[in-house]
Amino acid sequence: MKRDDWERNEEERRVCKALEKVAAEIGAKSITAVAIAYIMQKAPYVFPLIGGRKVENLKDNIEVLTRQQIEYIESVKSFDVGFPVTMVGNGSEISVWMGSVAVIDKQPPAPPLRPVAEARLVGKN
Template sequence: DTPAWVVAKANEWARSNGKTPFSIYQGRWSILDRAFEREIIPMAREEGLALAPWGVLGQGRIRTDEEEERRKKRGETGDTRGFQWIRTPDQVKLSHKLEEIAKEVGAKHITAVALAYVLHKTPYVYPIMGVSNVEQLEANLKALDISLTPEHIKAMESVLPFEPGFPHDIIVSR
């Protein structure tokens, strides 16, 4: 959870002073929040860092409408530790796309598809996962069996377009 430039400078200092540089970076990343892809992933590739993203399932906001109704009937409000549990219209739209892709790849849970997304984006990804029950753990493990195509990735990313921000937007447009 540190800016990319700080990690790069710390690693530079470590290497020039005979110390061990960082070998893994931990930060928030999911198909719902792709800011991590702007600076962190390129820095990690350059520095040879593995990634340990947290929030990969969007703090419980990646769920089907059916799951939403089940939770409402049980009176659940989620355990979000400061994050809004209620889904925005864009998050609902993305969940629908994940549900569509889950059917295509034979996945039972859309959370497995969301987890497979980060595992397919770049190498050396070791997500930090929290689960409330065995069923959630088993659903998450199914992500390891999912093969997403570039078309699946593109379809997911098109729902919530990623803004690379300055100066990346200028570099990409050239």
């Protein structure tokens, strides 16, 4: 079945352009590497599964972004943590759904894990 809605909308085009700009700044081979780096540095407990057949494929997808680059990406589109956090909350504020059925203590949100720029891949050769 042919679908006419496969093309990117205007917001998705702006995000792609922002990722392309940051990829050019850091010398990344693809915008996918920038997107993976953004997610890993933005959300705690996010560990994307990166496929590849060679160690080089893995190294191509490991990038480190500066705070300015993250802010630039977010100036195009703000970060959306998505489901289920939008429904149950992240602990820093009580969602309507959870507050109506439970007593919840507020907790500060966990910060994302920040990579070390000098980190090296360790593996068996």
